[in-house]
Amino acid sequence: MRRIEQRSDKSLKSRRWSLLKDRDSLKPEAVAELDALIARMASVRTGRAWVYKEQLREILERKQFNVVRAMLLHWCRCVMRSKVDPMKAVATLVRRHLEGIVAWAQTRQTNGFPEALNGLFQAAKRRARGFTRMATIKTVSFLIAGKLDFSAVNPHARQPT
16 A cells, blocks of 8 residues: 555655554654654555554454454454555455464464475375385385484484485
8 A cells, every 4th residue: 555655645655664563663763653644544545554454463462262253354344444455455365264364363373384294295205206005105204204313323324304
């Protein structure tokens, strides 16, 4: 939004990082500029977009998943009624992935660990190419995922990667 509006409003030029950073990590002069921008929220859509971003951040800090679901739905309705088109795209994305976002708010777990294991198993399948038995693929998978150190048995063994 800032990129679009800065063509007509030169006061938004070089304000990108003050809008993207957390308010607590800004320098005092940047906080003052941000407050001035938010005060003009009625006329500058960039200010409204920043407020919507901060509201979403506050919603995602909550731990009660029922409250998160209700607040996200309310936030999406408010954003969809606004004239801030880039935030409408975010609201549509939030609506599409609402259940996954609520599940994350409840458990705070991502799928990073299973994805990492999947990558290790794919590497094991590539290394075991040519072997016909499933037991061999399992053995290679355990050797890769186990990060075993064979230097005590074989001093010429390569360290695990």
